[in-house]
Amino acid sequence: GKTSVLEAIGYLGLGRSFRINRHQAVVQHGQQRFTVFGGLDHGFNEQKNARSSDSLVHRLGISRDVTQKETTLRVDGEGVRSLSSLAKHLPVSVIDPGVFDIVAGGPGKRRQFLDWAVFHVEPSFASCWQQCQRVTSQRNQTLRNGRLDESMLRIWDAQYAALSERVSEARKVAFDQFKSAFDSLVHEVDVSWTEGLKLEFYPGWDTSQSLVDVLVRHREQEARMGHTLYGPNRADIRIRFQGRPVAETFSRGQQKTLVILMKIAQSVVLSDLGKQVSFLIDDINAELDESHRSMLARKLQELRCQVFITSIERSDPEVLWQGNQIPDYRMFHVEHGKLKEE
Numbered sequence: 001g002k003t004s005v006l007e008a009i010g011y012l013g014l015g016r017s018f019r020i021n022r023h024q025a026v027v028q029h030g031q032q033r034f035t036v037f038g039g040l041d042h043g044f045n046e047q048k049n050a051r052s053s054d055s056l057v058h059r060l061g062i063s064r065d066v067t068q069k070e071t072t073l074r075v076d077g078e079g080v081r082s083l084s085s086l087a088k089h090l091p092v093s094v095i096d097p098g099v100f101d102i103v104a105g106g107p108g109k110r111r112q113f114l115d116w117a118v119f120h121v122e123p124s125f126a127s128c129w130q131q132c133q134r135v136t137s138q139r140n141q142t143l144r145n146g147r148l149d150e151s152m153l154r155i156w157d158a159q160y161a162a163l164s165e166r167v168s169e170a171r172k173v174a175f176d177q178f179k180s181a182f183d184s185l186v187h188e189v190d191v192s193w194t195e196g197l198k199l200e201f202y203p204g205w206d207t208s209q210s211l212v213d214v215l216v217r218h219r220e221q222e223a224r225m226g227h228t229l230y231g232p233n234r235a236d237i238r239i240r241f242q243g244r245p246v247a248e249t250f251s252r253g254q255q256k257t258l259v260i261l262m263k264i265a266q267s268v269v270l271s272d273l274g275k276q277v278s279f280l281i282d283d284i285n286a287e288l289d290e291s292h293r294s295m296l297a298r299k300l301q302e303l304r305c306q307v308f309i310t311s312i313e314r315s316d317p318e319v320l321w322q323g324n325q326i327p328d329y330r331m332f333h334v335e336h337g338k339l340k341e342e
Contacts, residue, residue: 001334001335001336001337001338001339002282002283002310002311002334003019003096003282003283003310004016004026004067004337005309005310005334005339006094006096006280006282006310007019007026008036008038008051008101009038009092009278009280009308009330010092010094010280011062012036012037012038012060012061012062012086012090012092013087013090013091013092013278014087014092014094015062015073015083015086015087016083018094018096018098018280019096019098021111021138023064023066025067025198027064029068029071032065032066032067033063033064033065033066033067034063034064034157035061035062035063036061036063037059037060037061037074038060038061039058039059039060040056040058040059040060040089040090041055041056041057042055043276043306044150044276044304044306046289047084052148058075058076058089059074059075059077060074060075060086060089060090060204061073061074061075061084062074064115065083073085073086073314074086075089077175078162082126084119084126084127087119088119088120088123090278091118091120091270091275091276091277091278091279092277092278092279092280093263093266093277093278093279094197094279094280094281094282095259095260095263095279095280095281095284095296096280096281096282096283096287097282097283097287099241099259100252100255100256100259102241102259102262103246103247103259104247104252104255104288105260106321107234107235107236110237110239111235111236112205112235113262113266114171114174114175114235114237114287115129115171115322116266117174117177117178117266117269118170118171120270120273120275121170121174121177121269121270121273122170122173122174122175123171124169125170128163128166128167128170129167131163131234132160132164132167132232132233133233133317135156135159135160135163136160136228136231136233138156139153139156139160139228140226140227140228142156143222143223143225143226143227143228143296144227148219148223153219155314157212157215157216158212159231160211160215160228160231161210161211161212161215161231162333164204164211164231164232165211167232168203168204168207168232169233171201171203171232172201172203174269175201175237176201176271176340177269178262178265178266179199179265179301180267181265181268181269181272182199182261182262182265182291184268185264185265185268185299186261189257189261189295191254193228193250193254196241196242197239197241197246198240198241198339199237199238199239199240200237200238200240201235201237201238202235202236202237203232203235203255204230204234204235204236205230205231205234211231212336213231214230215231218230239258240329253289255286255320256287256292257292260288260292260295260296261287263279264296264299264300264303267279267300267303267305270302271303273303276304276305276306277303277305277306278305278306278307278308279300279305279306279307280308281296281307281308281309281310282310283310283311284302284309284310284311284315285311285312285313285315286312290319293320294319294320294321296321297320297321298321299325300303301321307320314331318330
């Protein structure tokens, strides 16, 4: 039941489960829908002592009927159509066993990591990226038609290239902000790999040429594959140590440190923009050793983040915030699907 509590919060900030792709998997057995709702106050910045319902700034709700395949979204009692209208109010960052795929997994995981920050930094990004994905889908359909319709492809190429430039520019701005925060953070932490580490944003094509030219030059290759091979759908954050991918060179422990620092750097960027991030940390003792847990706890406290931590064993705040001032916290026990404050 502990992860379910985090998933419920995650749904209000992400519009989906951070654990599994299918909505059906989170619905209670024998039921056909789930509903999650919650209220947001001013956060830690102001009115921190206000506890009454009058202090709520926003009320968020999401409901999914898995039989009808219908999703209902509400913000302040009004129905909204897009997930972005819900998610923009609650930046949620997750640290769970799957998060380490950001380093060890494929480019899609790193795109997702970057796009979360872009979404919260640049309000127009969500609709632009959706348009780009729709055009990509139309372009792929044309490529798969068997007989290449060059005139149609040139129309899609032009639309795709224009949207791709906007998407990539927004990603580049967010990446530069993230990298600046990350570089500062790495120098505050005692790690041996500071010098040889290099993070680069790859937009998905060789930008020394226009994307339209790249697409025309690789027309036959794309026709053979039946989908678009160049553009923002292939973007990546390339992370190397002494010229080699960190997935090959870093130990599991080093990869964990790296991912934690990347996550903290993202929240530094949002914090500088006046946005408070809520962290969901699932089963902290299973994935992180004592030094990692302490570093993460200290940094998140400095950033004044709201943090939800689950653990199988009872966590000791004295150990988590070694020698530092222990923040306000509440402890809950989850048993048989019920949450009880201790």
